[in-house]
Amino acid sequence: MTMQPRTLFEKIWDAHLVKPPTSETPAVLYVDLHLVHEVTSPQAFTWLRDRGLQVRRPERTVATMDHSTPTTPRGKDGKIPILDKQAAAQIGQLETNCKDFGVELHALGSERQGIVHVIGPEMGLTQPGTTIVCGDSHTSTHGAFGALAFGIGTSEVSHVLATQCLLQNRAKTLAITVEGKVRPWVTAKDIILAIVARLGIGGGTGQVIEYRGSAIRGLTMEERMTVCNMSIEAGARAGMIAPDDTTFQYLNGRERAPKGNAWDAAVSKWRTLPTDDGATFDNEMKFDGPSLEPMITYGTNPGMGMPITGVVPTPTNATLEKALKYMALEAGKPLLGKAIDVVFIGSCTNSRMSDLRAAASVFKGRKVAAGVRALVVPGSQQIKKEAEAEGLDKVFLAAGAEWREAGCSMCIAMNGDQLQPGQYAVSTSNRNFEGRQGAGGRTFLASPYTAAAAAVTGKVTDARTLVGG
Amino acid sequence: MEPIRTFASKTIVLPIDNVDTDQIIPARFLKVTSKVGIGKHLFADWRYDAAGTPKADFVLNKPEAQGAQVLVAGDNFGCGSSREHAPWALVDHGFRAIISTTIADIFRNNALKNGLLPIVVDAATHKKLLAAPGAQVSVSLQDQMLTLPDGGAIPFTIDPFARYCLLNGMDELDFLLSHDEAIKQFEAKM
Numbered sequence: 029m030t031m032q033p034r035t036l037f038e039k040i041w042d043a044h045l046v047k048p049p050t051s052e053t054p055a056v057l058y059v060d061l062h063l064v065h066e067v068t069s070p071q072a073f074t075w076l077r078d079r080g081l082q083v084r085r086p087e088r089t090v091a092t093m094d095h096s097t098p099t100t101p102r103g104k105d106g107k108i109p110i111l112d113k114q115a116a117a118q119i120g121q122l123e124t125n126c127k128d129f130g131v132e133l134h135a136l137g138s139e140r141q142g143i144v145h146v147i148g149p150e151m152g153l154t155q156p157g158t159t160i161v162c163g164d165s166h167t168s169t170h171g172a173f174g175a176l177a178f179g180i181g182t183s184e185v186s187h188v189l190a191t192q193c194l195l196q197n198r199a200k201t202l203a204i205t206v207e208g209k210v211r212p213w214v215t216a217k218d219i220i221l222a223i224v225a226r227l228g229i230g231g232g233t234g235q236v237i238e239y240r241g242s243a244i245r246g247l248t249m250e251e252r253m254t255v256c257n258m259s260i261e262a263g264a265r266a267g268m269i270a271p272d273d274t275t276f277q278y279l280n281g282r283e284r285a286p287k288g289n290a291w292d293a294a295v296s297k298w299r300t301l302p303t304d305d306g307a308t309f310d311n312e313m314k315f316d317g318p319s320l321e322p323m324i325t326y327g328t329n330p331g332m333g334m335p336i337t338g339v340v341p342t343p344t345n346a347t348l349e350k351a352l353k354y355m356a357l358e359a360g361k362p363l364l365g366k367a368i369d370v371v372f373i374g375s376c377t378n379s380r381m382s383d384l385r386a387a388a389s390v391f392k393g394r395k396v397a398a399g400v401r402a403l404v405v406p407g408s409q410q411i412k413k414e415a416e417a418e419g420l421d422k423v424f425l426a427a428g429a430e431w432r433e434a435g436c437s438m439c440i441a442m443n444g445d446q447l448q449p450g451q452y453a454v455s456t457s458n459r460n461f462e463g464r465q466g467a468g469g470r471t472f473l474a475s476p477y478t479a480a481a482a483a484v485t486g487k488v489t490d491a492r493t494l495v496g497g
Numbered sequence: 498m499e500p501i502r503t504f505a506s507k508t509i510v511l512p513i514d515n516v517d518t519d520q521i522i523p524a525r526f527l528k529v530t531s532k533v534g535i536g537k538h539l540f541a542d543w544r545y546d547a548a549g550t551p552k553a554d555f556v557l558n559k560p561e562a563q564g565a566q567v568l569v570a571g572d573n574f575g576c577g578s579s580r581e582h583a584p585w586a587l588v589d590h591g592f593r594a595i596i597s598t599t600i601a602d603i604f605r606n607n608a609l610k611n612g613l614l615p616i617v618v619d620a621a622t623h624k625k626l627l628a629a630p631g632a633q634v635s636v637s638l639q640d641q642m643l644t645l646p647d648g649g650a651i652p653f654t655i656d657p658f659a660r661y662c663l664l665n666g667m668d669e670l671d672f673l674l675s676h677d678e679a680i681k682q683f684e685a686k687m
C-alpha cells in the first residue's frame with residue numbers, strides 16, 4: 029500500500045491522535061512535552077486541586093520561572109531579590125504547585141532557569157516529531173526542531189496537566205519558502221520580520237507554517253528558533269522547520285536527548301519526518317532571500333515593518349493612523365537617525381549565544397551613547413555562564429550596557445524592567461504592541477546588530493554603515 | 498458553567514483592528530494567582546489615565562456603554578499573547594460575545610472555555626454593526642444566529658463541540674477525562 033504523501037505537520041499530527049476528530053468532536057491529541065511557567069499556570073493547578081486531580085505525566089512536564097521574575101543582579105547572598113510582592117507570591121505559588129504535584133522546576137537563579145523557550149531546546153527536551161505545548165504563544169519557537177509546538181490558554185494548561193491531551197481542530201498548512209542566500213547583516217530576525225510584514229499580523233490565522241527553501245536550510249538552530257518564534261506574530265498556530273543534520277548536530281550530546289542506541293534509533297526515525305515530495309499545502313508563499321534587507325518596525329504591531337532604510341508609510345486606514353500617532357512618527361520620514369532612549373537585547377527571540385555575540389561585535393571598542401540605557405539579558409542561566417566564559421559580559425559592561433540575570437525582562441514589562449511613557453526603544457524582542465514594554469513606551473523591533481548599533485549611536489542606525497557592510 | 502442559549506443586548510463598538518491581548522489586559526496585571534476581579538483591568542491603558550482616572554472619551558467609560566454585553570471590534574481581535582486573562586477580564590466586565598471579521602486562534606479557544614462567544618461575521622454585516630453603536634442585537638447559540646435591529650438574521654458558526662459544551666453547561670475537561678482508557682492505550686504503544 030502506498031501512503032499518500034504527507035507534510036511534516038501531517039505526520040506529527042497523525043502520530044499523536046489518541047482519537048481522530050469526528051463531525052461532532054475535535055481530535056484528542058497527545059502532548060509529549062508540557063512546559064509551564066509562573067504566569068499562566070496558577071489557576072490551572074488550583075482547578076486540579078479543586079477537582080482532586082493529579083498531574084497525569086509529571087515526567088512530561090517541566091516548569092521554569094521567567095516572566096514575572098526580576099533579572100536584576102544578584103545580592104551578596106547570591107540570590108536574586110524579588111521586590112514586587114505580587115510577583116513573589118506568584119513565583120512562590122509555582123514552587124508550591126511543582127512540589128505538590130511532583131513537577132520538575134527550574135527555580136529562579138538555579139542553574140537551568142531561563143526563558144521557557146530557551147531552556148527546552150538547550151536541555152535537549154525539544155525534539156523532532158514531538159508535540160509541545162505551553163501556556164505561552166511563543167511556544168512556536170520549538171517548531172525549529174521539526175516539532176509541532178503551539179501556545180495554549182490556562183484552561184488548556186489544566187487539560188494537559190490532567191490528561192496529557194488537548195482537544196484540537198486540525199489547522200491548515202502554509203508553506204513559506206525562502207530561496208537563495210541572504211546578504212551579510214541580514215539575520216534570521218530580519219527574515220521573519222520581512223515575512224510577518226508581508227503576511228500581516230492576522231495573515232497566518234488558522235494555519236501552521238512550514239518554513240522551507242535554501243535560505244532556511246542554511247540557518248543554524250538558533251537562527252531557526254528566531255524564525256519560528258515569531259510565527260505567532262502573523263497569527264499562525266505554529267511554525268516549523270524540517271529536521272536535518274543541523275538539527276541532529278545541535279541535539280547530539282544534550283543532557284535530555286537520547287543516548288547510544290536510542291540516539292541512532294531516534295535519528296533514523298527523525299529522518300522520516302520531512303515533508304514528502306508531492307505533498308501539498310493549503311497555501312504557499314515565496315520569498316527571495318538575496319533581496320531581503322535588515323528590517324525594523326515602525327508601528328504598533330509586528331506586521332508594521334519595513335527595510336531599515338525605508339520611510340514611514342502614509343496611513344491608508346485608521347489603524348495605521350492610530351499606530352503612528354501612538355509612536356509619534358511622521359509619515360514619509362525615514363526612521364534612520366531617530367533618537368532613542370533604551371535598547372533591549374534579549375527575549376525568547378534573540379537572547380541566545382549567537383545573538384549576544386552579534387551584539388558584542390558592535391559594542392566592542394564602542395560606548396553606549398550618552399543618555400541611552402542599554403540592557404543585555406541572556407535567555408538562560410546557561411547562556412549567561414557561557415557568555416561570561418567567552419568574556420562577552422566584559423564587552424557589554426565596558427561599553428556601559430547592563431548585563432543581567434536570565435528572564436523575559438523588558439520584553440513584557442511585568443518584572444520591574446520597563447520603558448517610561450514616551451520613551452523610544454530599539455528592541456530585539458517580538459512585540460511592539462502599545463505599552464508592551466511599559467505603559468506609553470514605544471518599541472522598534474529589530475535584530476541584535478541593529479539594536480546594538482542604536483545603543484552606541486543613540487539613534488536608529490543601519491549597522492552596515494556603522495561597522496562597515 | 499451555566500448553559501448559554503439566547504441573550505439580547507445592546508452593542509458597544511471598538512472600531513480598532515488587531516486589538517491584541519496586551520491591550521485587553523496589560524501584562525503588569527497578570528501577576529495574579531486567581532481571576533477574581535480581573536475585569537477592572539480590562540483595556541486598562543485605554544480606559545484609565547496614568548493616575549487611574551477613567552478617560553471620558555474611551556467607549557467603555559461612556560454612560561451609554563454601561564450594561565452592554567456585546568463588543569463589536571475591528572478585524573483580527575485578540576491577537577498576540579495567549580493569556581486567558583483576556584477573556585477572563587472581558588467576561589468579568591460583563592461581555593458575553595465579541596463580534597469581528599476574524600478572531601485570533603488562541604483567543605477564540607480561550608474565549609469558548611469561558612462562555613464568551615467569538616462571533617465572526619461577513620464584512621458587510623461588520624460594517625453595519627460598526628456604524629451603529631448601541632444597536633440592540635440578539636444572539637442565539639442554539640441556532641447560531643445573530644439578529645440585527647432591522648430584523649436581519651446573520652448566521653455564524655461556533656466550533657460544534659464547544660457549542661455543545663456551552664449549550665449543556667459541560668466542561669471540556671470532563672470529556673477529555675472520559676478518554677482515560679484510550680489515552681492509556683496510546684501511551685502503552687509509545
Ligand code: SF4
Binds near residue numbers: 164377436458
Ligand atoms: S521573552 Fe517575551 S515573548 Fe518570550 S516568553 Fe518571555 S515574555 Fe513571552
